[in-house]
Amino acid sequence: MTARRAAAILALSPLLLLAHEGEPLQPDDLWTAWSFEPGVVIPLALTALLYRRGARPGRGVTTLQQACFWAGWTVLALSLVSPLHPLGEALFSAHMTQHEVLMLVAAPLLVLSRPLVPLLWGLPFGWRRALGQWSKTEYAQKTWQVVTRPFHAWWIHAVALWVWHAPFLFQATLSSEWVHSAQHLSFLFSALLFWWSLFYARERNYGAGVLYVFTTGVHTSILGALLAFAPTLWYPAYRGTTAAWGLTPLEDQQLGGLIMWVPAGVVYVAAGLGLFAAWMRESETMVQRSWYAE
Amino acid sequence: WALTRRHRGIEQEPLERIHLPSGETEHRLTRVVAGASILTVIILFALLIASVTTGKALSELGPKKQGITVEVTGNQWWWYVRYLNGDASRIVVTANEMHIPVGRPVMLRLNSNDVIHSFWTPNLHGKRDLIPGRVNTEWIEADHPGRWRGQCAEFCGMQHAHMAMWVIAEPEDQFERWMEAQRAPSKQPSSASELRGRDVFLNNACVFCHHIAGTPAAGQVAPDLTHVGSRLTLAAGTLPNTKGNLGGWIADPQNVKPGNHMAQIDLPPGDLEPLLDYLESLK
């Protein structure tokens, strides 16, 4: 079980290399602007390959989990290689869409598919054993337990979300590939951690999970609302690039804020309701098994 | 209601036992409820589309032609209206009344001097707030000549009820004539009574607040009176502009519009009449 985390880190870490072209994207080039950067494509392909190898029948991976994985993988891949990615350098709102898709669509789907065991199975035997042993060390165990406590994961995700929206950091992602990759990775991983802690962590509690999802939804929508209502430009780096897309820079910023606020909020509501339903179901099973709940 | 009637027959039965519908009934009900919910979603979605397209259409209706720009500033409880112009000498200032040309868009720049007001002429466009510290924009356009009453729609204090404004749409040439007339300085007194009235005005506290172009009166905190005689109403739509009403208003403003900020001036007997003559002459 504990080997999963190691596999996850290994499988996804080469995502670090997300490349950038020099010029902002123009509307005419939109549908041709696929970016097959090796730093993105190779780890994605590798992950798919490992999963394909590992998720063979008889290893307890349900069809639903497989479907979740492939859906999540596809969304992740599309958000990183499709024209959405270069568009994010021209439009803040597109960049925001990409982030929300990473955090609110790809991440929960991947978490729901519980991919770590199949991914581990996909590894060659020797690697698998080494990883398994490493993950059994006390240090690895402790770290994993600490970061997947829902309360901690909530904070990690919140800090990642707010800190990256500081103007100097966000704009740095437009000029440096490394910063950009770090941003995407921290969004993706903190989101994976967050959703994992809500669904599967040892200390998960569906009831508290509803509260965590609710509070996350509220603070992200406040951030979105701040962006949507700001009369000044947060990210002047987008000043010259939005006109080609028929938006003023301020409109682009408002749109980005609104995407973070309303559609993302809907996902949080749905997730909160899902957790709530799970909470009720769990409580019902418990009481079915005993005469009293306590 | 049909529902309740349906069950009235059953009510007579003895009802000791609790009614627990069969699984089949529950299943059927689930389908009905789910169907109704989905239908609700679809209807709401349709409404959403309708709302958004209407909104789009409205904003696309927007100024296609070259229009005029008017600055409207809210005050407790009157409207300051200023027709902007690149040439400072051609700026027109008036109050509580706005003339607009038919068929030309009028851009409004909305601002407030004190509290939040809201500009609303129901027949021309939706409302938009006037907020201190920021400038909101809005545009109106009249398709045909007419007069419309507008009113402050955001509660703004004691006399919120008496903060109305008339928007008068006129054909282009008529509008231009009106503008020219408004640009002119105030009319010189033409009779002894009017002359006396002007002196009454200038020698009293009136000048601290009101402005009359062409005279030393240069107050800025109350409506500009340069062409007060040409307006339809007094005190922001409170009274029709007649000599009698004007007299009542000056003699006891608190009686007409309690709480308003106009100072009460006790004129010696005999001063009021000339003052009214003078003000009425300011067409």
Place this chain on the structure above:
Amino acid sequence: MIRRRTLDVSGLPDIDVSSQEPIWWGQICLCCIEGAMFCILIACYFYFRLSLDMWPPPGTQLPHVAIPTVTLILAIVSCLGSYRASEGAKKNERGAMLRGLLLNLALGCAFLILRGYAWYTLNFNWASDVHGSTVWTILGLHTMDATADLLFTAVLIVALIFGRTGRSMRLAVHVDSVVWYFLVLIWIPLYIVIYWAPRFVGAPA
């Protein structure tokens, strides 16, 4: 005498110093209330910041960070006292409770004194401009909460010295430490917003 089907609960424990106790839930609600309030204030801070071109507004110097950083460290260390006290409460050890609370109180007071000094040396006040209003409000509310909790800690110490060690005493000590954790935890983002945010998002946009 009547006969009924029964469920005997006399074997359940009398006290459980943990999240099972309603009073713990009450405190969590209190923390949520306070947390929501601070969250709104942070949002207001950025709302004001984003509606102005210069931040802090011209004429205001940035607040110094050195002493507030020391206070932050003090606050974090003082949680050790709360931790020991609440562990003592769980195990029903009067000495551990007392020592933990004393440590918490001592470090907490030092924190407040330094906070007061840093506050005193700010070169703007609440009436300077909207930046001053917001920062003073955040500081004021947090100081008020911290002072209240430290007073409560002092009262608990007195009660312990007077020999009260019952179940409500243990619960009170536990709950007191939960509140102190919360106040320290919420101070971290507030500290970043007050002292660091103007440095990072302060340049003219």
Place this chain on the structure above:
Amino acid sequence: MTPVTEPPLGEIDDEGERRALERSWRRRPGIAGWFTVTTHQALGKRYIVTAFVFLLIGGVEALFMRLQLARPDNPLIGPDKYNQLFTTHGTTMMFLFAVPMMEGMGVYLVPLMLGTRNVAFPRLNAFGYWMFLFGGIFLYAGFLTNTGPDAGWFAYTPLSGPQFSPGKRVDIWAQMITFTEISALCVATELIATILKMRAPGMSLTRIPMFCWSMLVQSFMVVFAMPAVMVASNIFLLLDRTVGTHFSNAAEGGDPLLYQHVFWFFGHPEVYIIFIPALGMVSSIVETHTRRAIFGYPAMVLSLVSTGFIGFGLWVHHMFATGLPQIGEAYFTAASMMIAVASGVQIFCWIATMWSGRVHMRTPMYFVLGFVFIFVLGGLTGVMLAAIPLDLQVHDTFFVVAHFHYVLIGGALFPLFGAFYHWFPKFTGRMMNDALGKINFWILFVGFNLTFFPMHILGLKGMTRRIYTYPAEMGWGPANALATVGACIILIGGIVFIANALASRVHGEIAGPDPWDGGTLEWAADSPPRNYNFVNLPVATSRYPMWTPPEERVVVTGVRHDRREALVTTLMDAEPPIWPFITALLLGLGLVGATFRFSWYYPAFGATGIGLIGWFWPRRPEGVRS
């Protein structure tokens, strides 16, 4: 975890236990007992009665406003008094009637429905009641001395700021909010702890009565929404007014719009804070009077929760006219419409329940059907308001006034009257007169529609809200006159209700513990319940424990009766304490003193601390009772 076994049959010394419980749960006699009572039945009843008194006062204020508007240019009430009237009316109805009333019902009913003896924090409960009462008295002390607030119930800055509202009027308003928000937060906190931790054994989440669910969701909304009004009224408004901060001062970088954002971040959830408990009441009434388990229980709970969630995202739709980003219109409209789906699911589920159940058309059901009718109309106008092009026309007009009265009176007051008729036997032990109840319903229903339906038309004809008079040539006279007639009919309805309640209290038919044959646990207690609610705490063997045959019901034994003990929470207060009253009194004095800057407000706040110490001073170790 215990495996599934049949619970054993036990001998219960019913009379002996009753005597022991009577002893340990008795109230202090006399005046002292009045100030020290901490049982939830007594406090719940006080909340309900006090809030009802405020409903009457607010209603009379509304009547005066209607009389003033009955004809154009009416000289009856001047602008100053009129502005105070509508501000106090709105404030009273929101803060002194609707929220405390819902909370009072929760305080009274939740412990009974959960099968426990009291709320989790009885002293906090008492404290909350006193704060609410003092806040109400404070507001009306101001109103009666011509210092009633006059800036509208949402007191927009800068109108409510130091420059445009000098004097103490707005200070009184803002400080009154402090009182009531403290009270609301106290009740929310104790209900959350009660519902989460003090349920009867066996009451899993899927067995919690719908009303308790609604109170839980409402309490969480209070916890997260009330801090916003704290920021708006106590920080922005009061600090701007008293010490000269610049939150709403545009000249120093402040922004009057932020007040609106923060206020509506509270104000929109506030609507659901009022409305969600009413949904719970409707569910209770429907399931009892149709003799059928509520249809779609999980869907109902989830729609309550989603209403709670979404309620926090909709504040902007009160601010369409302030000039929001145009690009966001579709988003705001879509978000506003989402809430209609959640309400729709609830309504469909009730209809399904009635359809497949056996409806007993007693008075509570009349009120439920009236609620459905009115609320659907209010919901439709709500959907209309969510469409921005339309909203920009009817915003701040009588159309909006009509809309929110349909939603709030239809959505909360009608269920509440239904609830009074439904639970009156539980409160008093006697039934309310059913025939008179039906007459009462029809009077209220007709009066209500007559009052508020014409307001839709007035709004569409351009009549803005909060105007104390209007010129005759606008042609608004007849509809206004009609509305005033309707308001008088509502008054008659109110009188009929009071008469019915008073008469039934004395002469009504004796009800017995379970007059409606209800399914939930409050019907297991005596009517009216004793201070300890149940001799033997019940076990929830299903969602409707009272619908299982008596011989299959299970009760708890082994709880000590010689002190105030309840399950899970263990010990309650040893003696009814005076401290909550004293603390509330001192804090109240401090807040009032601060409003008028009397020199004694510092000592009063200091003394509050002493009151709190007395409150929280750990009691003697248990068992050593002198």
